Amino acid sequence: MSEHGGLVGGFLTQVRERPDAPALVRHGRETTYRELYGQALEERERLASLGLRPGEPVGVLAAKSPAAVALVLACLLARRPFLLPSPQLAEAQLTALFAQAGCRHVLAPRGAGQPPRAVPSATADPLPEDTTFLLTTSGSTGLPKIVPLGREAVDRFTDWAASAFGIGAGTTVLNHAPLNFDLCLLDVWTTLAHGGRVVLVDPDRAVDGRHLLDLLTRHQVQVVQAVPMFYGLLLQACRRTPLTLPSVRHAVFTGDAMPEPTLAELPRLLPAARLYNVYGCTETNDSFLHEVDPAEAGPVPLGTPLPGVKALVVDAHGREVTGPGTGELYVRTPFQSAGYLDAERRREKFTAHPLGGDDDVWFRTGDLVRRGTDGLLRLTGRSDFQVKVRGVAVNTAEIEQVLLRHPAVLEAGVTARPDPLTGRQLVAGVRRTPGSGLNSLLLKEHCARSLPRAAVPAVLRVVDGPLPKTTTGKVDRTALDRLAS
Amino acid sequence: MSNTATIKQFLIEEFLPDLTQDQLADDHDLLSDGVIDSLGVLKLIAWVEDRFALAVGDTDLDPNNFRSVAAIDAFIEDSRQRVGG
Numbered sequence: 001m002s003e004h005g006g007l008v009g010g011f012l013t014q015v016r017e018r019p020d021a022p023a024l025v026r027h028g029r030e031t032t033y034r035e036l037y038g039q040a041l042e043e044r045e046r047l048a049s050l051g052l053r054p055g056e057p058v059g060v061l062a063a064k065s066p067a068a069v070a071l072v073l074a075c076l077l078a079r080r081p082f083l084l085p086s087p088q089l090a091e092a093q094l095t096a097l098f099a100q101a102g103c104r105h106v107l108a109p110r111g112a113g114q115p116p117r118a119v120p121s122a123t124a125d126p127l128p129e130d131t132t133f134l135l136t137t138s139g140s141t142g143l144p145k146i147v148p149l150g151r152e153a154v155d156r157f158t159d160w161a162a163s164a165f166g167i168g169a170g171t172t173v174l175n176h177a178p179l180n181f182d183l184c185l186l187d188v189w190t191t192l193a194h195g196g197r198v199v200l201v202d203p204d205r206a207v208d209g210r211h212l213l214d215l216l217t218r219h220q221v222q223v224v225q226a227v228p229m230f231y232g233l234l235l236q237a238c239r240r241t242p243l244t245l246p247s248v249r250h251a252v253f254t255g256d257a258m259p260e261p262t263l264a265e266l267p268r269l270l271p272a273a274r275l276y277n278v279y280g281c282t283e284t285n286d287s288f289l290h291e292v293d294p295a296e297a298g299p300v301p302l303g304t305p306l307p308g309v310k311a312l313v314v315d316a317h318g319r320e321v322t323g324p325g326t327g328e329l330y331v332r333t334p335f336q337s338a339g340y341l342d343a344e345r346r347r348e349k350f351t352a353h354p355l356g357g358d359d360d361v362w363f364r365t366g367d368l369v370r371r372g373t374d375g376l377l378r379l380t381g382r383s384d385f386q387v388k389v390r391g392v393a394v395n396t397a398e399i400e401q402v403l404l405r406h407p408a409v410l411e412a413g414v415t416a417r418p419d420p421l422t423g424r425q426l427v428a429g430v431r432r433t434p435g436s437g438l439n440s441l442l443l444k445e446h447c448a449r450s451l452p453r454a455a456v457p458a459v460l461r462v463v464d465g466p467l468p469k470t471t472t473g474k475v476d477r478t479a480l481d482r483l484a485s
Numbered sequence: 486m487s488n489t490a491t492i493k494q495f496l497i498e499e500f501l502p503d504l505t506q507d508q509l510a511d512d513h514d515l516l517s518d519g520v521i522d523s524l525g526v527l528k529l530i531a532w533v534e535d536r537f538a539l540a541v542g543d544t545d546l547d548p549n550n551f552r553s554v555a556a557i558d559a560f561i562e563d564s565r566q567r568v569g570g
Contacts, residue, residue, distance in 0.1 A: 204548060207523045422524065440503050441513070441520065448518035456519035462503055 006155030007132075008076050010193030011037075018169060018195055024066050025219055026200040031066045036192075039067065043074035043110065050105050057081035057127060057134060059098045059106035064179040064200055067109035069188065072179070081127050083134040083146065084180045088452060096143050100124060100341060101134055128338040135182055137282050137393065146341040147282050157285050157335040158190040160306060164289070165223050165250045169195035172219055172247075176201045176212075176226040177391075182282040183254065187225050196223075209237025216245050225252040225278075227391035232262045232421050235269060246272050254278040254286075255391045256423050257379060258300050267294050277303060279379075283349065284363045285335035287311065288377070301376035302369065308334040312362070313369055313377070314354050326370045328383050330354060330362045387416040389424050392454035396426070396477075399447070399455055403428060406446050408436035411467045413475035414457060428457035429480035434464050488537070492557050495532055500525060511555040516548055526551050533557070539564045 019034035062068035102124030136144035280286035290303025339346035385397035403412035440460035468479035
């Protein structure tokens with residue numbers, strides 16, 4: 001345990017020493033540490049009344065709000081493991097996730113109005129000891145993977161993040177991501193553990209650039225962490241009336257590649273900010289940090305491993321890449337999960353040292369990286385069909401499988417094309433049974449039934465003739481964008 | 486006067502180029518199946534402001550105002566009456 005007492009100890013220290021300091025801001029209204037603690041204690045009573053078995057996890061289904069933060073705090077205070085999935089997931093996926101984790105009870109924040117749904121009890125695998133958060137990966141189909149985070153791993157992370165970005169008493173930090181995202185471990189939970197003030201962005205307004213600029217200005221935000229699209233939205237919103245945000249000291253972007261034009265304009269908008277690219281994933285949390293010099297040309301490197309992080313690049317022949325070259329990235333971090341709850345999926349990604357170099361558990365990221373002559377790593381792609389769409393990892397091969405399940409679909413291909421604002425947009429090409437009357441609207445409905453919103457292709461081209469093929473007879477995904485409907 | 490045809494024409498051009506107007510029902514939920522995402526809502530608002538010379542205030546940004554062709558039509562009608570049109 002750290003000198004601050006980790007996440008829970010740090011929060012309680014604030015409640016004791018600075019009870020009237022603001023902890024949260026939402027819709028212009030502040031919640032103090034005292035008020036937040038009071039709400040968390042009430043929620044803790046509710047948890048206690050459920051008659052849970054020791055170590056039994058509870059489900060938390062909550063859109064972002066101070067009440068939702070209080071509910072999560074109640075779980076943390078009670079050392080109760082909790083599964084926090086995206087409320088946007090399809091009903092069937094939520095039910096399956098709660099069952100897999102072994103949650104008999106699902107709670108919504110007080111006053112949220114949704115009755116907790118009944119969940120069938122399940123014979124679930126036991127959780128790793130001292131599990132706190134059970135987050136989910138943003139897989140596009142099938143079931144998202146459940147990632148249990150240990151208390152000490154979370155504490156190590158919040159301590160690192162506070163010192164890296166100067167988060168302390170009175171620091172104002174923007175929280176842009178939804179509450180179930182791993183990014184909240186930095187902007188919500190690190191901040192509350194160290195006495196700062198979190199400005200909660202309403203998920204409904206998270207892409208409204210004017211609103212975001214207004215929040216940053218009005219609340220004099222000092223630390224920002226968000227996906228690259230967030231910065232694109234800010235720049236777009238102040239294109240006509242140039243504006244600067246001198247209060248921002250640290251601006252972190254993560255989750256996707258930063259478009260170079262956006263990066264080039266950032267120093268004008270954020271004249272006092274240090275800019276950082278952070279690489280990480282839900283399974284390991286952050287592992288690389290690079291402070292960006294906007295004058296540097298070319299793609300932003302991943303940066304250097306954080307303290308305690310080990311990294312390894314392994315080429316297609318299973319050899320370690322030590323000099324310049326390309327391979328798959330393996331990491332091992334002090335913040336790492338013990339592995340997915342699903343043992344089969346755990347074995348695929350949480351592995352021994354690929355070359356037998358030590359006895360640690362390593363995480364196979366699936367990211368292909370290139371080490372340049374400068375020694376720095378840069379992302380080059382994925383070893384599978386995964387792409388990021390607006391910060392959500394989606395798998396194009398899985399989307400194709402969903403499309404092919406529609407009875408009137410004969411062939412399907414999905415690709416991601418560059419989009420100036422969102423980074424990437426999904427394009428699908430579909431060959432339908434002639435005379436079936438299938439159209440893009442019916443197909444979007446079909447996709448939305450089993451895919452999260454971000455994985456429903458924005459562009460769906462439905463044709464009667466065969467899709468273009470590669471020389472090996474597979475659908476040529478690079479030609480889909482040129483299909484005429 | 487109802488603007489459903491104009492609204493449908495915009496939605497089809499922008500989001501569903503392979504559809505005809507009669508394939509898009511007035512009450513089809515455009516948000517739940519991802520036809521319009523949150524960025525799409527902003528695009529739609531910009532179009533409504535421009536096409537119908539209305540200022541959409543922050544309080545009107547409730548996505549439910551833009552959930553279906555019928556909802557958008559009702560919203561436009563409402564906003565016009567409020568400005569005394």
